[in-house]
Amino acid sequence: MAFFKLKQKRGGSAAPETGDRLKDLHAAILHDDDVLMLGLLTADASLAAHAFGRFPLLSLCYMYRSRKIVRKFADRLRAHDGNYSVSPEYTEDYKKFRELAGRSLRLFREGFVTPADMLAVIGDAPTLRAELGAKPAKAQAERIAKIYELTSKRKVRVKENGVSVPHSRKMNAVQITAIALIAFFGLGVAGGALGAYYAVPAAFGGDGSADAPILVNNTEQFLFAAGDTQQRYFKLTSDIVIDASASDKLNVVSDIDCDGHTVEVVSDGKPLFEDISGKLRNGVFDFGSVNISYSSDSALLAHTVTGGAERLTLKAEGTLTDTSGNETVYFGCLSVENSGTVNYVTAELGLKVTGASAAGESAGDSFFAGIVAKNSGSVAYCSVTENSVVELDTVDGAGVVAENSANGRVLDSTNAAAISQISSYAMWSPNSSGVVLNNYGTVSNCVNSGDVAVSSEATKEAVEEEMDKLGVSGNIAVYAGGVVCTNYGTLRHSKNTGDVSAASLYSYIYAGGVAAANTAHSGGSASIDNCASLGVLSMSCAEADNIGEGDTLTVFLFGGGIAGYFATYESYSATATNSYSTMSFTHSGYAGCFAGGIAGVQLSPSVPVLPFGLTDNYYLTGSLSGFNAGVGALISAWDHNIYYSSGVNVQGGALPMTQTQLEEWSYYW
C-alpha cells in the first residue's frame, strides 16, 4: 500500500495513450517482442534509459521474464548509469511487483527498483550473480542480501568481494517435468519387472527350482532339458515323440519329472541318453516296435544310470540282434549299467534277442536284461509285467538284472514275463532265469512268477565236431533258475512260483526253483536264505534218455527245489538255510537224472558226501520217485532233503510241519 501511495505522489495513474511509443515500449516488454523493441530503440535510442515509474526497462524485463529482449538488449538497457527518464507506472506493474516482493516491499519506498533488485525479488540467482559482477558495492550487496532474505527466506552472505547468493530452491518446469517423468518411469518399469518376476516363470514353468520346475511342453524343450547342464528341475506337460537320431549323447544332469506322460521314442539303435546322473522319473518311455542291431554294450533308454531312474515304464517289442563278434556285450532295456538307484521301473516287453553265435560261429558272451544289464547300485521295486515275453537264443538273460556285482543290490523286484532261451549253437551253454542272471551281490525280497524255459538244441555230433574244431574238451550245460541263474552272493527272502524247465539234446542240465546253481567263488561264499520255490521243475535230455544197455552215461541232469547245483570253493561255502520247496518234478527219462527236493547236487571237496551247509530246509511235497537216486554223494539221494541244525539227519523221515505251518511261522516266506 505504501508503494501505491508513493506512486500517487509521483503523479499520474493513467496509462500512456494508445499509439504512444511508451505504450508500445511497455507492450514490447510485456509480450517479449524483440522486433518491436528493436524498432523503438532504433527510432529513439534514448528510450533505453526510460523507466515506468520506479521500474527501469531492464527491471520490467526481468519481472515479466522477457528473455528475448534481455538477451538482445540488456547491455543497451543498462548502459545509462541509472539516469532514467520517468513516465507514470502501470498499475499492473505495481500489482505484479507487490505480489513478487512480498515482505521486501517496504524496501522499495524510495528510488528505483534496479535490475539487481528485481532479480533478487524474483530469486533468479544465476542472473543476479551475473548482474552484480565480481565486486558489487557493499551497500548494494547488503541491500540485495536483505531483499533476497525477505523474499526467498534464504540467507545471503555478504562478502568483501560480493555476495554469495544461494541457488534457488524453486524448481523450474524442466526440473519438475524431469522428476515427474523419472518417478513415473521408475515406478512403471519396476511394476513391469515385478509382473515379469511372477508372470514369466508362471507362463514358462518356473525358474527350475524344486518348487518351481520349468515346464517342458514339446520335444525340443525335452531334448534341451535332457541336455541341460544346470541341474534344474523340469516337468513334462504333454505326451511327446522323440526321434532319437535328432539327439546325441544326452547327459541328464537335471531332474526331469515326466508327470505320467508318455515319451514315444523312435529309436536309432543307440540309447536315448548317454548317462542319467540327475533323475528321470514318472514317465512312460514307449519304444514301440524296434529292430536294433548292436555291436557293443547298448540299451534302449540310457547307457548308464549314475543318478536315479524312478517310476518309469518301458515299452518295447521287436528284435534285438547282437553283432559284436568275439566281444562280450550287455544289453539292458533301461540301461547297460546302473551305479545309482533304479526304483519302481516297470518293463512291458515283447522282445526276441538274437546273439552273435546264433549263426553257428563262435562268438563272445552276450547278456540281456529287461531292466539293467550290469548293476553295481540299487535296483528296487522293479518289475517285468506278466504279459511280457522274452525270447533268447545265444544270449543269456534275466527279467530284471543280468549281472549284479558284489556291491549291487536287487531288492523287492519281480519278474512275471515268460523267459525262454533256445540255443542251437553247439558251444553255447544257455543260462536264463527270472529276476537276476548272475548274482555276486545281494538279491532280496524278489519274486519270479514267470515261466523260465531254457534249452540247447545242440546235438552230440555238433558239440563234438565244434569242440574238435576249437581244440577244447568238456561239456556244455543248460542252466535254468527261477529267481537267479547262478548265485555267487547273497540270495535271501525270495520266491519262485513259476515253472522252470531245462532241456537239451546233449548237455548237462542244472535247474533249480530258486537258483540253477549256488556257487562259492574266490570272492566269497554263496548263500540262499529264507527262500521258497513252488511250481514245476522239468528236465529232459535226449542223450540221457536214449542211453542204451552198456552205454556209458556222458551227461547228467541235476534239479533241486531250491538249487540244482551247490559248490563250495576252497574255504568258502555254498549254503541254503531256512528255505522250503513244494516243487513237483518232471523228467523225460530216468538215466542220469538226479533231483532233490532242496538240492540237485552238492560238490564239496572237503565234505564230499554230507549235505554240508544245508540247514533247516524243507521239501513239503513228499517222496520223489522215478529219479535216479543211487549216487551217494548227491543230495538228490535224500528224498526230502530234510536236515536239522541239531545234526540229526532225518532224511526221508516224516515232515515236521505243513506249508501252512511254515508260513505261519514267519521265519519262512
Place this chain on the structure above:
Amino acid sequence: MKKDFAFVILIIFAIAVLLTDAAYAVYVGVTLSAVNAGTAFLPLAFRSFTVAVIAVNAALVPVALSYAFLRRR
C-alpha cells in the same frame, strides 16, 4: 555460475537406469524368444536379474522425490 549438481547426478542416475532397463528388455525378449523356440529355458538368474531391475527402478523414485524435497525445503 554454479551448477545444480544434485540435478545432474539425478539425471545421470536416471539415464543409467534407463540403459539398465533397455538391457533388461533386450534380455527378456531374447530369453523368451529362445524359450518359445525350445532352444533354451529361463536361466536361473532370471528372477535375480528381475529383482535387481525392480530395485534399481524402485530406487529411482525415492531418489527423485528426495531431490524434489530437498529443493523445496
